[in-house]
Amino acid sequence: MCLGYLSRIQCIKQGGQRGRGRGGGRGPRSQVFHSREDLFTTNRINSKFETYYKAQDMIPEDEWIDFLTTLKEPLPTTFRLTGSRTTARDLNGVIQETYIPHLTNQTWEGNPIPPPTQLPWYPDGLGWQLKVHKQIVRKSPEFKKFQNFLVYETEVGNISRQEAVSMIPPLVLDVESHHAVLDMCAAPGSKYSLHSCTLDGTASGGAAFQRRGAHRIVIANDNDYKRSHMLVHQSARLPSPNLMVTNLDASLFPGIRVPPSIMPFDRILCDVPCSGDGTLRKNIAIWKSWGPQNANGLHSLQVRILLRAMSLLGSNGRIVYSTVPVLATALNSHPGRFVLEDVSTRLPGLLRRPGLKSWKVAIDKNITLASSWSSYLSTLTDPGEAKLSRSLFPPDNANELNLERCMRIYPHMQDTGGFFVAVLVRVKDHDVVTRESSTSSSLSQTARDAEAKKLKVGDDALEDTLAPTPDEELDDIVAPAPDINLSMGDTIVMGEHGEEKLATTGGVFNETPYTYLASGNRHAKACLESLRVNADFPSTLLFVRNPDGENITPRVIYFSNPLVREIVLHNDFNKLRLINCGVKVFTRQDSTTSGGNTYRFVDDGIESVLPYVPPESILTAGIKELKIMLESYYPLSEAFDEGFREQIKQRAPGSYLIRFEAGEWEGASLRNPLLLPFWISSKSTSLMTDKQTKSALCLRLFGEDITPFGKENRQKKEAMQAQVKDIETTAVVGDLDVAEKLNDGEDDLEVKVALEGEGDISD
């Protein structure tokens, strides 16, 4: 994405003085530079970058110093509460009532430490920012405690660390609970978690889900195989029967067959790969490597991804996208079919500027700038030699495209990264007013020839957008995407008559198959009967990950919604490069005391099976029992009070669910009921959820990790700290700061359990 950054020359002239500027520069920065020298002794300098952005005239003169200074400062930590709405509100309450009072009026070496604050524009106050340096967080006991809480809640999917501006696209995508959503470039998945929350809401389970959830779906796609597995990890934090993860080139995303037709999407997010200019505060390496060719090189791919999104979108559907030149090209390629929505009043409290109607393109490595295609061509002796795409430049009809309806956000405006957001709405089919693209038709044949020569194989879609678009062809352009199933490495090329065809095949895809179980399948039957699940459970929505649902006894049984099932059954999962879908609901339990139970309930799938679980399979308990179950892996029945012991006694050994009712006990408070899988053995019991979930629960309820694992960890840390003290008092090992080293080791531990997404909460 292109921003408008301050020139270094300008900064030197003004002696590094920081102006507050019109952007507002809200609140104290994470770090303040005191002198001009400070700015240039950092490695955050790139004169070409500054020359380029200075020439764009995007930032008012009196804001430039503030702007450049902000760019060179680290970003504040920002996070949002995810999970279901109830969980998010609960956690917000915990932050506000349990943590904030202890984080207010704190000082470090005599200076006040600002407490976390809510992002003023984030709905329901669920977005937060923390402007405290990592070193202080480590050393202040109260902040350290808060950080631990964040790390554990992040690991279980209730908190997502995300740059503030990255939270915007899903908020303006307006996903509703019945929508089919495609996130085209989704990894590592920080935004995708937001759509999935919206889809799941609080009532995704069972019969209600059967009625209302049949057509909801989120497909998270990324063409990078490793990164697509990050999406699987993310989806494990927010398990849902409506999710699918694919690993395709978004510009070639195939039409998905759902008989009798191809499925149109209601919402598409195009968070395309970009030069990363907006992430300079986070990715220091960009300062060194920045060059205009980075953005220009990605242009063709960005255009193709957006065009693909436009053809996959249903009537009245919505695309959220970034990057200006791409947008103008795409709008012109579908005249009258898409409009830019005015988002100037969305997210009140968010400072933003309207989109630009003109910009300059760097036409060589020396940052020679051209403000139009014709001025670029005039620099060439032969227009046929043009290497840049026409569509990088502002189109002649830029004034007609309402580009001012987009939003630009600069880092100094509210201490964030830089961002650009555009919302494209596909006009309802009957409202379409067609007109010929003035840009396209105004291209001279020479220019078009030059463009065609420059485009390589694979850029054909872009070439297509540059051609005039006669009205009769419009339907083809926005008709449902051609149903071409692709493999990794496949490339689409245009045939002689403009038809799409596969150029190559290749790429290995080694995922195990998805096999839906037939009605009456013996494994499904045995599993459901042993768990006393009601007979009306929709067992044909169960699937296994092996090629044979009947002869191989599955270790794990998964569940999806009907739409996911339709997609899997009617599309080749290999060609769709389907990495993951649905949710685990039952796993095999080989226990001698299971009382005939061959399977057990799984935490991830509780919401999906709950409506079919009879009341006698659900025990009820309170915080007191929960504490006992967290303190020990296998508490004996005797550890509980009479009432709960009786509930255990009445049941045969095996798998159950347990509902912890909301309430208070000895200062701990459970704000909403909590449902977890539970196991009864002949003498002992066990809460069947993972270590991270238990630790996060402990911190939320009791302020410390009281699990055996947590206790072990604490003892290890204490031993480490004692070791540090010993070393500090007895020896200095060369230049090595041993204490710091050990602290880093401790952070590594946290990093392991923290988010891989945009960084970890301990950054």
Ligand SMILES: C[S@@+](CC[C@H](N)C(=O)[O-])C[C@H]1O[C@@H](n2cnc3c(N)ncnc32)[C@H](O)[C@@H]1O
């Ligand atoms: C800006 S990041 C997306 C960040 C993501 N939306 C999030 O919020 O976490 C761009 C992503 O696009 C992916 N990508 C690059 N080229 C792609 C292509 N042709 N098709 C699909 N994804 C692509 C990259 O692997 C990268 O993960």
